[in-house]
Amino acid sequence: MSEVIKVGMADVKTCISPDVITTLGLGSCVGIALRDPVTKIGGLAHVMLPDSTQIRNNSNLYKFADTGIVELVREMEALGAVRSRMVAKIAGGAQMFAFQNKGDLVRIGERNVEASKSKLKELNIPLLAEDTGDKFGRTVIFNPETGDFLIKAVGRDERTI
């Protein structure tokens, strides 16, 4: 029996096929799905903010794109995944309200996406696909067996990237 593992906001979870991993209603947050195609180990990080170094209160490493991705990689390695084989897909980073967020938080969705990409690049993890930006929420389901990243949004067709 395969299980569906749920990831919350500012959270990281890992799984091994046939289990799948999901996060519901990504808004301006970004979901980063990683997979080692050989061991079929997968993981999903749901990060809220781009950069832990810009913020004093940064004890929850899962909250930020930079530290969240590092933690995700570390937890997958602990299960036996190999970093040099890992590949990534990302989704989310929407702007839910036209004029949401002032000051530090302007274009936060977009910045979460940029920060996620730059961390993946730094770790030499190829980004295979993305469904990011725009102004709608997304539920995502990641299957580490196939690498399929299913994206559901209100009033839109489901798509797999």
Next chain:
Amino acid sequence: MADNKLDIEEMSEQYSDVLKEIGNIGAGNAMTALAQLIQSKIDMKVPQVKLLEFYELGAEVGGEEQIMASIYLAVEGDITGSILFLLEKQSARHLVSKLMGMELAGDDFSEIEVSALKEIGNIITGSYLNALSSMTGLTIYPSVPDLSIDMAAAVLSVPAIEFGILGDKILLIQTQFFDETEINGYFILLPDVDSYEKILTSLGLLS
């Protein structure tokens, strides 16, 4: 004041009753405005003050994927933060049809229906904030309202991110409202951490 700065946990424990009362007065005022607008009776539950982990937040208003019509206003002035008025999609359709005096066609909202919904949000969040302002003597300016019809968790990510800058939990004052059949929705007031202190100080509870 720096010496006795409260953290968010102490705030929610020690002043829970006061914060609930703020929700009670604010939402009570807003409900009166809403009831007048649509000329029917609306009830509200006892407000709840909740200190949540971020991963718990998404499920707060009927589940992460519950489609909500959400009106969001940023709050500025003496306090900063935001206020959200969330209605289940069907409730929102019902409200708009009552306001406009006609059944809505189709399954979604037309441009004029969206404007009507924003205006409802504007009026009733305005009533909430007015009550808060008279109670505390603080100046509160709401931004222009914006509307999103989407999954609850996606909408709640917006205030969550604001709190995420300052800490690892979110403190909110939530009031659920309903009528006998067709309306179910929530008010969520989210002052930022410093603003909670300002509110309590203005009420003479902190010095």
